[in-house]
Amino acid sequence: MSGIHVEGLGKRFGDRTAVEGLSFHVRPGEVFGLLGPNGAGKTTTVRMLTGLLSPSEGEATVWGHRVDRDGEALRKVVGLLTEQPGLYDRLTARENLRFFMKLHELDEAKAWPRAQDYLRRFGLGGRDAEPVGGFSKGMRQKLAIVRTLVHDPQVIFLDEPTSGLDPESARTVRDAVAELASEGRTIVLCSHNLSEVERLCERVGVVKRRLLAIGPVRELRRAGQALDVRVDGEAERFLNVLASLPFAPNVLAEGARLRVMLADEAHAPDVLACLVGAGARVHSAVPAQRPLEEVYLDLLQEGRG
Amino acid sequence: MAFRPRRAMAVFWKDFLDLRKNLGLLVSMAVLPTVMVLVPIGVVWSYVRTPNHADLRSVAMFYDPNLPLGASAARFLIDKTLTDWFGMFLVMPVFVPILIASQSVAGEKERRTLEPLLASPVTAAELVTGKSLAALVPAVVITWAAFICFCVGVDIVAWPLVQMPLMPNALWTFGVFVIAPLFAFFGNGVAVLISARVSEARMAQQLSALVVLPLVGMVGGQVAGFLKAGLAYYALQGAVVLVLDAILLWASIRLLDRERLVSRWG
């Protein structure tokens, strides 16, 4: 069983419930986004899935290893980027990485060139002999990412990977994440950066102690039964003809764009036929999408109620 | 869960490297052996300087009222100093691992390096083994090095009076090679257990350091004349510590697991 399978997972600290009844699956090659406000239980979930905390309830399998039983085998195949970089300040970047290569019992002669590639990519090339204590926040974060990858893990958990990174570095990291996924690795990304999640993740889960929503980003962003149509010229010209349609109770026009609220999705072709009939040149017609941020904030609002 | 020596050695390698670069810790580690070596040499030297001082005899009579008239009081006091000082010298193998192990276990928590470390395949037993070695090896090496300096220093200073090497004697040789490592193991065990419970290296150091108090107290008892030290006396101390070592080892194996370490972050 590859990928990640989570079933009814929960964790209590004393009488505080950090996470409860969490269920989801992540396929190999997928980047799964874990969203949620501060204290929602994202880090706790990731800690359970990497064998650092044992679940109070439910079960989870990561790359075929039960998290509550096969801790050691599990930790060989997962890479965890922790919330805090957690580097040894007095050691050099290279020594920090060598330590983890040794812990994974790797052949350093083979593992080092791979690590060096990442260092170069992240702009740390040539600085590997310096003590990490002198690194900036972003440099530490990038070094911690390289450390997460030294043993070529099959499953990767990234807890806020781009926090503290400049836009260019953030992009380099995103590219690397996308590349790792395309190589068939399973990736879980915790982030507060919604546009990043949108760019990287096919599916997301929104948590706040419980799972509030889960699904493909496009689906979550679907704004009810609405259609966004782009036409040639001013869209306003077609408001009247559309208003006469019985199944399109509400139409908005803005520039060359029309948003048509539908009683039923099945009427989308009729709307287009009507527009074309009225002489419109249609460039595109797509299901209307709301910004992820709006969807996310609404979900949390509902979760509160 | 199999024990992989390579992973334990990785932890040892890292901690030892870190220790070598930790100037502050090295300095505090160097102070103790220096005092432990220089103080008794100074005391011996003061006896050798004025061997016929009348007051020396009174002091010697305090410890041994049956001291023969012909015997040299200075020589008697030198022997007594060397025997008693061994109890003090034992503070070093206890204290050095406390300094190192507190830093290395509680320090990992304090600097948030423990979580990535625990997310690697290393087991709790490998971690404790690697960290303990990184504290024990320097402690034992420092103790032996200090012992060599001590022997050379005492022999040079005492030569004008005794005209023969006093050190190393049977008590010290047995003590430094057998009893001192047992004490080092004890100091390390205490520091590891306490460090796993508290979240600051400083606090771990301060709490662990309390264990040297009974040792100092016993030396006080010797100087006050209540306790008479000798080979058997120290061997008994060693036996008691051996039992304590076994208890500590058992407790560390039982009490140190991942979950406990992770969820006790301050």
Ligand SMILES: Nc1ncnc2c1ncn2[C@@H]1O[C@H](COP(=O)(O)OP(=O)(O)OP(=O)(O)O)[C@@H](O)[C@H]1O
């Ligand atoms: N070791 C612990 N002991 C007690 N409570 C804990 C512990 N770890 C986490 N919690 C609690 O569990 C809840 C979830 O915390 P968690 O760190 O998982 O949140 P998060 O989603 O990662 O938040 P953030 O976005 O701020 O990183 C919080 O209420 C937190 O106080």
Ligand SMILES: [Mg+2]
């Ligand atoms: Mg978090």
